[in-house]
Each structure stands twice: as structure tokens, then as C-alpha cells.
Amino acid sequence: MTKKGYYGEWGGAFIPEVLYETFKELNLAYEQARRDPLFWEEYVDLMSTYSCRPTPLTFAENLSRHFGGARIFIKREDLNHTGAHKANNVMGQGLLVKRMGKTRVIAETGAGQHGVATATMAAKFGFECTIYMGEEDVERQRPNVFWMEKLGAKVVSVKDGSRTLKDAINESFRDWVTRMDDTHYVLGTVCGPHPFPSMVAWFQSIIGMEVRKQIVKSAGRLPSRVYACVGGGSNAMGIFQGFLDDLEVELVGVEAGGYGLDSGRHASRLASSDGSPGVAQGYMTMFLQNSDGQMLDTHSVAAGLDYIGVSPLLTDLAERGRVRFEAATDKEVMEALDLTMKKEGIIPALESAHALVQVFKEVGGLPPDDAIVINMSGRGDKDIFTIAHAFDDPSWKEFIRNKGAEYEVGK
Amino acid sequence: MKLGNEIQKALEKKKILLMTHLVLGYPSFDVNRRMIDQMVENGVDLIELQIPFSDPVADGPTILKANQAAISSGLKVMECIDFAEEIISTYSIPFLFMTYFNIMYKFGWDDFMDRASAAGIRGFIVPDLPPEEGADYFKKARERDMGFVQIFAPTSTEERMRELSSYSEGFIYCVARKGVTGKKTDFDDKFNSYLSRCRQATSLPLAVGFGIRGREDVDSLSGKAEIAVIGTETIRIVNEEGVDAVGPFIAGLR
Numbered sequence: 152m153t154k155k156g157y158y159g160e161w162g163g164a165f166i167p168e169v170l171y172e173t174f175k176e177l178n179l180a181y182e183q184a185r186r187d188p189l190f191w192e193e194y195v196d197l198m199s200t201y202s203c204r205p206t207p208l209t210f211a212e213n214l215s216r217h218f219g220g221a222r223i224f225i226k227r228e229d230l231n232h233t234g235a236h237k238a239n240n241v242m243g244q245g246l247l248v249k250r251m252g253k254t255r256v257i258a259e260t261g262a263g264q265h266g267v268a269t270a271t272m273a274a275k276f277g278f279e280c281t282i283y284m285g286e287e288d289v290e291r292q293r294p295n296v297f298w299m300e301k302l303g304a305k306v307v308s309v310k311d312g313s314r315t316l317k318d319a320i321n322e323s324f325r326d327w328v329t330r331m332d333d334t335h336y337v338l339g340t341v342c343g344p345h346p347f348p349s350m351v352a353w354f355q356s357i358i359g360m361e362v363r364k365q366i367v368k369s370a371g372r373l374p375s376r377v378y379a380c381v382g383g384g385s386n387a388m389g390i391f392q393g394f395l396d397d398l399e400v401e402l403v404g405v406e407a408g409g410y411g412l413d414s415g416r417h418a419s420r421l422a423s424s425d426g427s428p429g430v431a432q433g434y435m436t437m438f439l440q441n442s443d444g445q446m447l448d449t450h451s452v453a454a455g456l457d458y459i460g461v462s463p464l465l466t467d468l469a470e471r472g473r474v475r476f477e478a479a480t481d482k483e484v485m486e487a488l489d490l491t492m493k494k495e496g497i498i499p500a501l502e503s504a505h506a507l508v509q510v511f512k513e514v515g516g517l518p519p520d521d522a523i524v525i526n527m528s529g530r531g532d533k534d535i536f537t538i539a540h541a542f543d544d545p546s547w548k549e550f551i552r553n554k555g556a557e558y559e560v561g562k
Numbered sequence: 563m564k565l566g567n568e569i570q571k572a573l574e575k576k577k578i579l580l581m582t583h584l585v586l587g588y589p590s591f592d593v594n595r596r597m598i599d600q601m602v603e604n605g606v607d608l609i610e611l612q613i614p615f616s617d618p619v620a621d622g623p624t625i626l627k628a629n630q631a632a633i634s635s636g637l638k639v640m641e642c643i644d645f646a647e648e649i650i651s652t653y654s655i656p657f658l659f660m661t662y663f664n665i666m667y668k669f670g671w672d673d674f675m676d677r678a679s680a681a682g683i684r685g686f687i688v689p690d691l692p693p694e695e696g697a698d699y700f701k702k703a704r705e706r707d708m709g710f711v712q713i714f715a716p717t718s719t720e721e722r723m724r725e726l727s728s729y730s731e732g733f734i735y736c737v738a739r740k741g742v743t744g745k746k747t748d749f750d751d752k753f754n755s756y757l758s759r760c761r762q763a764t765s766l767p768l769a770v771g772f773g774i775r776g777r778e779d780v781d782s783l784s785g786k787a788e789i790a791v792i793g794t795e796t797i798r799i800v801n802e803e804g805v806d807a808v809g810p811f812i813a814g815l816r
């Protein structure tokens with residue numbers, strides 16, 4: 152028997168003593184919720200009335216024709232309230248927080264999607280809310296910072312370490328060890344100490360449950376491949392869980408290739424050979440670290456994928472050969488984004504566009520009878536500054552210059 | 563001599579012992595040497611040597627920055643072990659390693675234990691290795707006559723404290739309050755009742771750390787705990803007043 156919270160040799164709960172009782176309470180609340188069918192019913196009801204569940208499965212007819220291979224289907228997590236799959240996990244944990252009687256929530260965020268979702272949930276449920284975000288991410292995901300603040304959350308810019316997602320997670324833990332009595336830490340992905348990987352995967356499994364039915368209805372068969380981008384791994388685990396037992400369905404996780412896997416500037420823990428086993432942020436997995444066990448600075452154009460670790464569930468699935476891992480570079484991501492907007496009228500988040508890259512590389516080689524599914528984890532509105540910059544868009548620059556002039560001090 | 567016995571012996575002569583802390587390689591090994599020299603000179607009884615880690619979640623801003631500065635300067639774990647060996651051969655008080663689990667894990671557990679043991683390290687304080695994850699490792703350390711000092715927190719129940727005590731070696735590290743290192747602690751009634759809960763749960767000596775800054779704090783622990791732990795304050799003093807201020811600071815603590 153494997154130890155509780157372990158997937159193969161990955162996972163665990165490497166937590167400081169001060170949080171021991173807090174985790175005991177959380178485990179209990181989580182296990183009770185899982186045994187209680189009413190909890191899941193309440194969750195599904197909330198997601199269908201407050202968010203847009205079930206999210207549609209869109210046949211990407213033009214892209215399919217363009218590549219001339221298998222039919223491409225897009226699972227539209229971008230149509231969730233707040234614009235990404237992050238809402239699934241957040242609303243689920245929100246219901247749990249109500250059950251536990253806590254009144255304050257904290258969260259880390261990279262892309263800001265998880266932060267916006269948490270701030271939204273806190274507004275709806277009446278919780279106090281603080282969001283920790285790396286300074287670099289505050290700069291590149293400015294629209295989400297604005298919305299979090301408008302939603303009533305306090306956004307703390309984290310200036311330590313690599314100033315990205317991992318540092319935001321560290322700061323969230325530092326808050327939690329200071330104030331655990333009334334506070335729940337809404338971890339945003341399938342990482343961290345047990346029960347977070349298991350719990351977040353459970354809430355995200357709603358994606359896979361829906362899509363399995365939808366694809367059979369739309370394509371008349373199971374997909375030959377399912378693609379998802381992988382930061383911490385929550386949208387990937389969400390959709391993969393619909394097909395884990397269907398061994399004929401190949402599952403493909405796409406990590407951030409940054410400037411390329413040879414550049415050393417990427418965030419591919421499993422697709423590259425740079426990851427190695429380690430323990431940080433409360434769990435054991437493959438980390439991007441140096442030979443001394445110091446975590447490295449990662450890089451991706453997508454803040455939500457720019458992270459040193461990856462879900463212990465996915466490390467286990469990769470080790471067992473159930474999930475194949477690939478990487479997409481920043482440059483490829485921009486091209487895929489452009490094509491998807493032009494062909495389908497869909498604006499993917501930079502994170503989700505990583506999965507598109509891999510689809511575009513492979514789909515032409517698959518027979519037209521085949522269907523493949525890609526998880527569109529979020530929409531690209533939040534990335535407007537980054538995308539406009541990457542496209543070097545002249546009219547956008549003009550707009551920014553004018554706005555800048557309008558706000559100049561003294562005017 | 564076993565760490566516990568050594569502590570007992572020191573307590574025959576002193577009412578309360580002092581354990582100080584420093585981050586290895588911060589600001590440099592050279593300054594570390596001078597700090598340790600002044601600490602020992604002024605009667606410090608035990609020293610925690612922290613091997614820096616990039617993501618020290620139990621530490622507040624001062625120690626966090628010290629960790630990161632040391633790593634940025636190119637510090638290696640092997641250098642920390644070599645430094646410990648040099649220091650331990652110079653001074654007779656017990657030295658412990660404080661670090662995070664990944665440092666030991668990545669180094670190679672057995673290799674790390676062998677080298678630490680050869681260097682003369684007496685024990686380990688590893689805040690992210692609870693017995694649920696570390697019990698097997700604790701056993702291996704014991705086989706080499708070293709031990710893992712367990713940590714009590716104000717949130718620990720008495721039952722939990724008893725369990726932790728069974729794994730601990732030498733003494734118990736009682737975290738004085740919730741939170742991370744570096745912030746002030748009020749040694750008030752609530753703290754006193756926490757400390758008496760600690761006392762009831764273990765027969766091991768109690769070390770109290772987090773937020774101890776000066777003589778007043780040490781005085782208020784006297785008679786209630788066996789060891790006062792000074793962490794962040796020494797780093798702050800070195801940063802702000804220079805390394806020569808360490809000696810007078812320590813001398814003024816009791």
C-alpha cells in the first residue's frame with residue numbers, strides 16, 4: 152500500500168508543525184465532502200448557475216480543415232466565469248471553507264486567473280481575501296491585478312526570490328502559518344502538500360466528466376488524443392481524469408519550453424531532462440533545481456506555467472507512461488495564438504496556447520476519422536499587454552503612449 | 563557525550579542556556595567565523611548553523627534574504643559541511659545543522675549523514691520534515707549518534723507533543739508563537755500556559771525560539787525554559803552594527 156497522499160513515490164505532506172492541526176482539519180473536511188453526495192450536487196449546481204458549466208465542446212472546423220488531419224475539438228474552459236478553469240477549484244474550495252467556518256481566504260497567483268477567481272469567490276461568499284503575486288507577474292498581468300483589487304482583495308506583490316509563482320506560494324504559506332485559525336489557503340493547482348493535489352484534482356475532474364460525454368456525442372467516439380497545458384497541472388488533471396482508464400486515449404501534457412529546452416530558460420520539469428526529484432513547497436516531485444537542491448529561476452512567456460514544480464499526480468502518470476510530456480516555446484505559442492484567433496475567433500490564454508502548439512504539430516498526421524480534444528484552459532484577455540507587445544502592435548503602442556500622456560503627473 | 567547529557571551538564575552551572583543561529587555564507591564564511599568566535603567567547607552554549615535553501619518557508623524576511631544572498635554568492639552545500647567541520651574542531655560546544663529537507667535529500671541522504679557525522683554535527687533542525695515523512699530518516703540519524711530536534715508549536719495538542727517528543731533528540735524546539743522567524747513575541751500569560759503544556763508533554767529540555775531579542779526576553783524565560791534561542795536578532799545586528807557588535811550583544815543577554 153502506498154502512503155496517504157502519495158502517487159508512486161511522489162507527493163506527501165512536508166508541512167511545518169504549526170500547520171499540523173490545520174491540515175488535520177482540512178483533511179477531515181475534504182474527506183467528509185467527498186463522502187457526501189450533497190456536496191458534489193451543491194458544487195455542480197453552483198457551477199451551473201454562477202459559472203457556465205457545463206462548458207461547451209467546440210468543433211474547430213476551420214483549424215481541422217487547415218491541418219487536414221483529425222477533427223479538433225476544443226473544451227471551452229475559457230467560458231468559465233472569470234475566464235479560466237481556475238474557477239472550478241476555487242468555488243469548490245469556497246464551499247469547503249464555508250463548511251469549515253473560516254472567514255478569510257488567501258491565495259497565490261501567477262497569471263492572475265487563480266487570484267481573480269479567488270477574489271470573486273471571496274466577494275460572493277463574504278470572505279476577507281489576500282492574494283500573493285510575484286512582482287514580475289504583477290507587471291505582466293496588470294489587468295488581473297486591477298480586477299482583484301476592484302473585487303475587494305488585497306494584492307501583495309512578492310519581491311523575493313524569482314518574483315514569480317513559487318515565491319507567491321512561499322509567501323502564502325508564511326501568511327498561513329501566522330494566521331491559520333480563521334484563514335484557509337486556497338492553493339490554485341494540483342501541487343503542494345496532501346490533500347491539495349487530490350482535492351484540486353477532484354474539483355477539476357468536472358472537466359473530464361463533461362468532456363467524455365460531449366466528445367462521444369459530437370464525434371461518435373473517444374478521442375485518440377487529449378492535450379492540455381501543464382503549469383502545476385490542474386487543468387490537465389481535470390481533463391485527463393475523464394480518460395485515465397481508456398488506455399486507447401493518449402494523454403499529452405504540454406509544458407513551457409520558454410526560449411527552448413536547450414536554452415536552460417524554460418519551465419519544463421518533465422519534458423526536458425533538467426528536472427530532478429526534490430521536496431519543496433510541501434511536496435515531493437520533479438523540480439527544476441541545481442545539483443545542490445536550490446530551486447532555479449524558470450522562464451515562460453505564460454506566467455501561469457512559469458513554475459519550478461509539477462503535480463505529483465502527473466509525475467507519477469509520466470513515470471508510468473500514461474501521460475506523454477512535450478514542450479512549446481514562447482515563439483511557437485505566439486504563432487499558434489495568431490492562427491487560432493484568425494481561424495476560429497477564439498482568443499486563448501498564453502498558457503492554453505501551449506497545448507495548441509502541440510496539437511498543430513501532430514494533428515495533420517492523424518486520420519480524418521480521428522478526433523482529438525484540447526483543453527482551452529482560459530481566455531487571453533488578461534494577456535493583452537504581453538500579446539500586443541509580442542506582436543509589436545503599432546496602434547496599441549500609440550494608445551499606450553496617449554494614455555501615458557493623459558496620466559502624466561501635473562496634468 | 564549525548565547531546566541531552568551535555569545540555570544537562572551545562573545546566574548545572576547556568577540557569578538558562580543560549581543557542582544562537584547563523585546563516586552559513588552570509589554575509590561570508592569569514593564573517594561567520596568572527597561571529598562564532600564572539601558567540602563562544604561570550605558564553606553561548608549551542609549554535610545552529612543554517613545551510614541556506616532557496617525557498618525557506620518557515621523563515622521571515624531577514625533570514626530569507628540572508629539565505630538568498632548566500633546562494634547568489636555561489637555558496638555550495640559541501641562548503642557548508644567543510645566549514646562546520648573546521649568550526650567544530652575549533653570549539654567544544656555542540657553545533658547543529660538547521661536546514662530544509664531538500665538540501666539533505668538532494669545531497670544524498672546517507673552521504674549527507676556520513677559527512678555531517680564526520681564533521682561532528684550533533685543534531686538537525688528541519689522545519690519541513692515532520693515525523694510522518696521523516697521517521698525513517700530520524701532512525702538513520704540515531705544510528706549515527708545524531709538526532710532530529712522536534713518542534714512544538716502553540717497549535718500542537720498535548721497528544722501531538724507527546725508523539726513528537728518520542729522522536730526528539732537532546733531537546734525540544736518550542737516555537738514561541740505562530741508565524742515565521744523575525745517578528746516580535748509577547749511572552750505573556752498565553753505564552754506561559756503554552757509553555758507549561760510543553761513541559762507536561764515531555765521530559766526533554768525546552769528551547770524557546772522566535773522573537774527573542776534581548777535581555778528582557780531571556781530573563782522572562784529564565785526558570786521556564788532551559789534554552790533561549792536567538793535567531794534573526796544577531797543577523798540584524800551584523801547587518802546594521804557590524805560583526806563586532808555581536809560579542810557585546812551576547813554578553814548582555816544574561
Ligand SMILES: Cc1ncc(COP(=O)(O)O)c(C=O)c1O
Binds near residue numbers: 382455503528
Ligand atoms: C489559463 C490558465 N491555464 C493554465 C494555467 C496553469 O495551471 P494548471 O497547470 O494548474 O492548469 C493557468 C495558471 O495560472 C492559467 O491561468
